[in-house]
Amino acid sequence: TANERPRYRAEESSGRSYRPDCRTPNPFLIQFCIHPGDVVEFHGLEGTGKTETLYHLITRCIMPVQSGGLEVAVVFVDTDYHFDMLRLVSVLEGRLAEGSKEGDGSENESEERVRSCLCRLSVVHCNSSVQLLLTLQYLENTFSSQPSLCLLIIDSISSFYWVDRFNGGESTVCQEANLRKCAELLDRLRRNYGIVIFATTHAIMRNYASDPGVSEVPGSSSSSSSRRWRSADSTTDFDKPYLCKAWQRIVTHRMLFTKSHVSKDHKQVFSTACTSIMTKGVKRCLFHVMEDGIKFACDK
Amino acid sequence: MVILREGVCPGINEEFIKALQSEDIKTGVALVAVRRVLLAQYTAFPVSGADLYEELLSSTAILSTGNPSLDKLLDSGLYTGEITELAGSPGSGKSQVCFSVAVNISHQLKQTVFYIDTKGGMCANRLLQMLQSKTPNMEEQMEALQKIKVLRVFDVFSLLACLQNLRSNGLQKASVGGGSVKALMVDSVSAVLSSMLGGKQNEGMSLLMQVAGELKMIAKDFNIAVLVTNHVTKDGNGHLKAGLGQSWSHAPRTRVLLQRIEGAETSSLRTATLTKSSRQACHLVEGFDLCHWSEERRTSISGKRKLEERSKP
Numbered sequence: 001t002a003n004e005r006p007r008y009r010a011e012e013s014s015g016r017s018y019r020p021d022c023r024t025p026n027p028f029l030i031q032f033c034i035h036p037g038d039v040v041e042f043h044g045l046e047g048t049g050k051t052e053t054l055y056h057l058i059t060r061c062i063m064p065v066q067s068g069g070l071e072v073a074v075v076f077v078d079t080d081y082h083f084d085m086l087r088l089v090s091v092l093e094g095r096l097a098e099g100s101k102e103g104d105g106s107e108n109e110s111e112e113r114v115r116s117c118l119c120r121l122s123v124v125h126c127n128s129s130v131q132l133l134l135t136l137q138y139l140e141n142t143f144s145s146q147p148s149l150c151l152l153i154i155d156s157i158s159s160f161y162w163v164d165r166f167n168g169g170e171s172t173v174c175q176e177a178n179l180r181k182c183a184e185l186l187d188r189l190r191r192n193y194g195i196v197i198f199a200t201t202h203a204i205m206r207n208y209a210s211d212p213g214v215s216e217v218p219g220s221s222s223s224s225s226s227r228r229w230r231s232a233d234s235t236t237d238f239d240k241p242y243l244c245k246a247w248q249r250i251v252t253h254r255m256l257f258t259k260s261h262v263s264k265d266h267k268q269v270f271s272t273a274c275t276s277i278m279t280k281g282v283k284r285c286l287f288h289v290m291e292d293g294i295k296f297a298c299d300k
Numbered sequence: 301m302v303i304l305r306e307g308v309c310p311g312i313n314e315e316f317i318k319a320l321q322s323e324d325i326k327t328g329v330a331l332v333a334v335r336r337v338l339l340a341q342y343t344a345f346p347v348s349g350a351d352l353y354e355e356l357l358s359s360t361a362i363l364s365t366g367n368p369s370l371d372k373l374l375d376s377g378l379y380t381g382e383i384t385e386l387a388g389s390p391g392s393g394k395s396q397v398c399f400s401v402a403v404n405i406s407h408q409l410k411q412t413v414f415y416i417d418t419k420g421g422m423c424a425n426r427l428l429q430m431l432q433s434k435t436p437n438m439e440e441q442m443e444a445l446q447k448i449k450v451l452r453v454f455d456v457f458s459l460l461a462c463l464q465n466l467r468s469n470g471l472q473k474a475s476v477g478g479g480s481v482k483a484l485m486v487d488s489v490s491a492v493l494s495s496m497l498g499g500k501q502n503e504g505m506s507l508l509m510q511v512a513g514e515l516k517m518i519a520k521d522f523n524i525a526v527l528v529t530n531h532v533t534k535d536g537n538g539h540l541k542a543g544l545g546q547s548w549s550h551a552p553r554t555r556v557l558l559q560r561i562e563g564a565e566t567s568s569l570r571t572a573t574l575t576k577s578s579r580q581a582c583h584l585v586e587g588f589d590l591c592h593w594s595e596e597r598r599t600s601i602s603g604k605r606k607l608e609e610r611s612k613p
Binding site: 045046047062075080081082084085086087088089114115116117118119120121122123124125126127130131134135137138139142156159160162163165166167202203204268 | 338339342343344345346347348349350352353356360502503505506508509510512513516517519520545546547549550551553576578579581582
């Protein structure tokens with residue numbers, strides 16, 4: 001129920017901190033079996049709802065328990081100045097208004113509530129992969145000192161792909177060095193602190209299996225180990241994993257976002273298909289993007 | 301206290317120790333201190349969401365384009381802190397729209413506009429013509445023209461250099477002189493980038509991402525509305541879509557497709573379709589006339605602060 005306090009879950013080994021289990025009451029995470037310590041990759045073309053889903057998750061986490069939230073802190077790493085605070089606030093206001101139906105008097109009060117929710121969110125801007133690496137190292141201190149931090153979001157982790165690839169010259173190892181170190185750091189963070197990590201990656205590589213025509217992919221690609229993530233659903237041909245192996249190794253869930261169809265009342269339906277290393281098969285979910293956030297229309 | 305010696309940990313060899321000693325760093329504690337200083341200098345610091353929101357509320361402004369239909373499409377106008385993209389085939393009127401918006405911002409809103417011209421299509425006479433139709437007063441016209449600063453670049457490296465210059469001192473200098481810079485236009489960004497893309501070149505993609513990064517940083521740090529123009533290509537189904545590919549598509553927050561009206565190729569009527577927006581439903585279409593830019597119509601004002609006609613300071 002919405003009034004339950006979040007359950008605290010101890011980690012398996014000694015010496016680790018208690019973190020709020022951010023699955024309750026977050027039906028989105030429960031449905032896709034996402035546990036603390038998981039790394040979820042949101043993959044999709046531009047305009048397919050990845051960032052909207054992140055805003056949905058953030059509002060769920062930072063809202064007070066009375067409104068159906070978790071009151072936990074979130075760190076948002078923004079690598080391409082993509083973060084739209086005004087949009088997040090309109091989603092938050094919509095959710096808060098829903099949560100308290102009695103019509104809470106003054107505008108000041110609702111602004112206060114929004115502000116107190118926003119205090120649980122920290123936003124960091126990085127503009128190069130080196131800065132991302134250094135920032136993650138700095139954040140390790142923050143994670144160890146703040147036990148209420150249980151969600152780390154990186155939007156998006158693929159922004160520096162082309163710049164790194166060019167700067168690395170001919171050697172794939174050099175090109176991927178920064179991202180590899182980031183992936184190792186993230187692995188350490190999730191193991192030691194039991195946080196959930198969400199990262200979005202832009203779909204910029206065409207999957208050769210479907211269309212050998214015009215594409216954006218220059219010659220050889222450094223991600224031949226995509227076998228692990230061969231999607232069972234090949235209706236989209238932009239789902240090729242292209243980031244380095246170190247990153248692909250730590251991802252536990254991969255969610256593919258696509259624009260699905262236009263429903264009868266002219267609303268664009270978005271779909272997400274989740275594959276995970278722990279379960280077989282693909283779990284799907286449909287949603288609309290409304291004025292005040294995401295409305296799910298899930299099947300199964 | 302650990303004295304630094306060769307072999308005390310991986311990565312520390314003789315030369316490294318000598319280099320450290322020349323800077324007077326002999327112990328492990330000092331090395332940790334150096335690390336702390338480096339982290340402090342180069343790391344990005346987290347900002348609390350509440351502070352970020354406060355800052356945004358007080359600094360975001362919406363610049364009206366002067367055309368009510370376009371304003372309706374863009375949810376009141378160009379937002380500062382974001383990149384808005386205008387895509388269209390040759391002759392669809394992208395440059396004309398840029399001129400009209402620039403004239404509106406410099407004349408109605410009295411703000412400075414930077415116009416980066418990569419195609420050589422910027423024509424001061426045309427701007428003057430537009431101003432003359434708005435006001436017969438010569439002084440006003442000249443003042444408005446002075447607020448439009450034109451920069452000409454013809455390849456991507458000069459574009460990057462120009463943007464970096466603007467970011468480091470150009471924009472501040474311009475705002476010291478009394479006007480504040482509120483808009484930056486790049487017409488067109490695909491003219492300099494599309495020749496670099498394709499084939500096995502990594503450099504083209506890297507430059508594209510760098511240009512996108514610079515534009516976004518300028519938009520965010522200086523609270524400027526950035527308007528760029530792009531060419532169009534046809535996708536698999538024969539429909540028009542904006543050029544420069546998937547990687548660029550993430551850069552603009554709002555994308556508008558400009559088209560001529562079918563069957564009326566010689567008229568000045570155009571349709572604008574919203575293809576990407578975080579505020580409105582996509583595929584909204586509005587029609588307008590390039591020659592009659594500011595028709596008298598009431599437009600709705602959304603909740604945020606809107607820059608309206610300001611009286612002379």
